[in-house]
Amino acid sequence: MKITFHGVRGSIPAPGPDTVKYGGNTTCIEVRSDAGDLIILDGGTGIRQLGLELLRELPVHCSIFITHTHWDHIQGLPFFTPLFIPGNRIDFYGAFDPVYMKDLKAILTQQMEYCYFPITENELKARISYHTLSESEQTHIGSARVTNILLNHPVLNFGYLVEADGKRFFFTGDNEPPLNPYEPDDENHQMYAELIEQRKQHIIDFIRGVDLIVIDAQYTREEYLKDKMGWGHGYYESSIEMAREAGIPRVRITHHDPARTDQQLDAIHQRLRDQGLLPDDMEVEFAREGVTIEL
Amino acid sequence: MSIDQQKLERLVDKMPTFPQSVHRIIEICSDINFSTRELISIIEHDPIITLKLLKLVNSAYFGLSRKITSIKHSVVYIGANTIKNVAMTITTIGILPTKAHAGINRNNFLMHSLTTASLAKLIAKEKGVAEAQLTDYFIAGLLHDIGVILAAQLVQDEYRAVLHLTQNCGMTPARGRTAYSRLQPRRDERYPGRALEIPPTSGGIDPQPPQPGADERSLAAGARGLRRQPGEQADRPRRAGKQDIQG
Structure with missing residues (x-):
């Protein structure tokens, strides 16, 4: 199984000389099984370049799993060239939006309404299908199996476990560990803490021992505690700890803050190392656009 | 006379709720820094929002793999912000009249x-x-x-x-x-x-x-x-x- 990062930036693209090393495109990850099955996780701006590369292997058959439909995870889709070419087959998978009662097709179609984009969804030439996923539903893509789990973000967000060729890879999408809103002396504190612990263990059990995790961590601990709590993203220490508890040997941290420069990311990584927060038995790196990891 | 289940479910969906809750939910939804504690408290003290919210989060729309049995459970499992927005859609149905x-x-x-x-x-x-x-x-x-x-x-x-x-x-x-x-x-x-x-x-x-x-x-x-x-x-x-x- 090969995993390639085409977009690792969070929130909004951040092009420029300060983001050359890690990249400025928003979330998109390509997963290839040894048999060549193509799974794409999220359609942030990084999917545009991937689409251009796929023109070398027409007709394209790929399965795009959307973690959630916030802009930075879908904004590249109208520029995904394979969608416009007859003979290609593209299958979308994702959660239903229970707040506005929309399925994935409705959401992506609205994204391409005429006021936003000159070509509407019904003008796309590829054979397109949409699949609404329930939690824990398994999907077989050729030799690969994709299973989702609900994580914590201000919209339904599925993390995806991809299993193929005897290897297991997990991508969180966006995730913030649940917070206890009650003070320790509040009568509700303990009850809520127990619910959080159950939830945490459910997730840890789901991802335990995967070969690689790509995990959201947009903030430093200081930034998070200052004014980012409840924004739906983890911080470096919380994400590394989650991977450590799940016994995951390889970690790639993603969803870099758009304001974070290459230099700052390098400095943060060095600080984490100096503080002893990178366990010796784990390979913890920041995800970089264009890098491929082979499991 | 029997009660038709589909009719009952439609009725629940259209059921208006208590004005005290509606006003407080609207206030919370206009505050980006809302208090999760307060949100939980409002919903937990309103039987109609509680019923409708539990019905919705346990429905196929959410497609969850486990049953959600309380408001706190729903907030931990789904997230406070989503529950806030679901509560908002529930309260927009209307207000229960003084004499129901x-x-x-x-x-x-x-x-x-x-x-x-x-x-x-x-x-x-x-x-x-x-x-x-x-x-x-x-x-x-x-x-x-x-x-x-x-x-x-x-x-x-x-x-x-x-x-x-x-x-x-x-x-x-x-x-x-x-x-x-x-x-x-x-x-x-x-x-x-x-x-x-x-x-x-x-x-x-x-x-x-x-x-x-x-x-x-x-x-x-x-x-x-x-x-x-x-x-x-x-x-x-x-x-x-x-x-x-x-x-």
């Missing part, structure tokens, strides 16, 4: 539900129920009479007639119950919580006397009895309509 269908007084109904809920939780705590499960008992008490307000809306004329019989024609509580059951001949149709597939620990409250093993229901029924006012009779249709039945 079949003459049920809105505020009396709410007070009765909240009192029963609080007592059920207190009794459960006294009985040594684990901390994490106390909310289930609170919700059991909160929703134990939700069928009254739904049935009153769904079979309004019949329900009003039964209330009239029990209140003004000297029917005993047992006869009132019989009359009430005739309105809903099948067990599955009798209890909206069950029909709506609310998990048993949170909402499928049986208005019949408590059954062995049904802990939350037993305590909710006990709490319901404790909170009755002196001189008030035990039968629910009689009590619900005591002050409220219209002309």
Whole structure:
């Protein structure tokens, strides 16, 4: 199984000389099984370049799993060239939006309404299908199996476990560990803490021992505690700890803050190392656009 | 007369809620830095929002792999922001009138539900129920009479007639119950919580006397009895309509 990062930036693209090393495109990850099955996780701006590369292997058959439909995870889709070419087959998978009662097709179609984009969804030439996923539903893509789990973000967000060729890879999408809103002396504190612990263990059990995790961590601990709590993203220490508890040997941290420069990311990584927060038995790196990891 | 489940579900979807909750939910939804504690408190103290929210999060729309049995559970599992927005959509349905269908007084109904809920939780705590499960008992008490307000809306004329019989024609509580059951001949149709597939620990409250093993229901029924006012009779249709039945 090969995993390639085409977009690792969070929130909004951040092009420029300060983001050359890690990249400025928003979330998109390509997963290839040894048999060549193509799974794409999220359609942030990084999917545009991937689409251009796929023109070398027409007709394209790929399965795009959307973690959630916030802009930075879908904004590249109208520029995904394979969608416009007859003979290609593209299958979308994702959660239903229970707040506005929309399925994935409705959401992506609205994204391409005429006021936003000159070509509407019904003008796309590829054979397109949409699949609404329930939690824990398994999907077989050729030799690969994709299973989702609900994580914590201000919209339904599925993390995806991809299993193929005897290897297991997990991508969180966006995730913030649940917070206890009650003070320790509040009568509700303990009850809520127990619910959080159950939830945490459910997730840890789901991802335990995967070969690689790509995990959201947009903030430093200081930034998070200052004014980012409840924004739906983890911080470096919380994400590394989650991977450590799940016994995951390889970690790639993603969803870099758009304001974070290459230099700052390098400095943060060095600080984490100096503080002893990178366990010796784990390979913890920041995800970089264009890098491929082979499991 | 039977209660059609689909009709009942549509009715729940359209059910207006209490104005106190609507105003506070709207306030919370206009505040980006809202308090999760307050959000939980508002929802937990409103039987209609609680019922509708639990119904929705346990529906195929959310597609969750496990049953959500309380508001706190829903916030931990789905996230406070999503629950806030779901609550907002629920409250936009409308506000329950002071005199709801079949003459049920809105505020009396709410007070009765909240009192029963609080007592059920207190009794459960006294009985040594684990901390994490106390909310289930609170919700059991909160929703134990939700069928009254739904049935009153769904079979309004019949329900009003039964209330009239029990209140003004000297029917005993047992006869009132019989009359009430005739309105809903099948067990599955009798209890909206069950029909709506609310998990048993949170909402499928049986208005019949408590059954062995049904802990939350037993305590909710006990709490319901404790909170009755002196001189008030035990039968629910009689009590619900005591002050409220219209002309």
